[in-house]
Amino acid sequence: MLRRVLARCALVAFPATALAQGDFADTVIESQDLASGVYLLTGAGGNMGLCVGDDGAFLIDDQFAPLTEKILAKIKTLTDKDVRFVINTHWHGDHTGGNENLGNAGVAIIAHENVRVRLTTDQVMEVFGREVPAAPHAAHPVITFTENISFHLNGRTIRVSHPANAHTDGDAFIYFEEANVLHMGDVFFHGMYPFIDTGSGGSIQGVIAAVETALGMSDDATKIIPGHGALASKTDLQAYLGVLQGVRDAILPLVKAGKSVDEIVAADPLAKWNEAWGQGFMKPDVFTRIVAGSLGAK
Secondary structure, eight states, rough: OOHHHHHHHHTTTTTOOOOOOGGTOOOOOEEEEEEEEEEEESSSOOOOEEOOSSTTTEEEEEOGGGGHHHHHHHHHTTOSSEEEEEEEEOOOOOOOHHHHHHHHTTTTTEEEHHHHHTTTOEEEETTEEEEOOOOGGGOOSSEEEEEEEEEEEEEEEEEEOTTTTTSSSSEEEEEEETTTTOOOOGGTTTTSSSOOOGGGOOOHHHHHHHHHHHHHHHOOTTTEEEEEESOBBBHHHHHHHHHHHHHHHHHHHHHHHTOOOOHHHHOOTTHHHHHSSSSSOOOOHHHHHHHHHHHOOO
């Protein structure tokens, strides 16, 4: 099973995420209490969310398959209830790698309809030139939605909505109303350039629109879980939006002038942001190529 998982996860993992079984030996799953019964969980891969209470545990994303036992052990320190549901914020392997283990354990997997399509068929990560084989049957979502879905668990209202098309064509926002906690998946990379999977329907304009939607869902007290990076606030998300808009506005005139992707990269249009925002997984030249291509450059 591990070999399959590693094939799926290759180059979909983000900062400091190792891909070999042994490399996860030192990974520690940490929890951060955001509200009574609502937590941020971190380890290796995309940030997870967790809601616990009398009705059972509701998990957002599940990182990599070799980490499932560690994730479940951490959850056991927070509740004596089993995980009933896991919802995927999108299809990438650093967020869905544990699906097969959880599915085999009887956990109901939930995702946008397009996530199920991508997990049940072979995919290609165009940016990295990597083929990603279809996930095993147990990893497939068994409950899907197209626009919105709500859950009423543990005395909380959990609103799930689909921002189309942003990081991918299957993104989900998960908002805990009473706790005022919003998980944005990989639509939000806190403090760094994001990966936009244009081969899976993502676009820079879609990410900007999705972030604007998230800001409309937030107030100064909202705790925002990004797909990658530290817990954030509305102010942090506003700063991220400003960078995305600035990047788009710096590249778009070059696209309209007929410049090629290579010419746009050579022009270094992101120079003013690179020191602060270009130190993460997505390096400035690669991000420039993604944005330029998303805006129509060849």
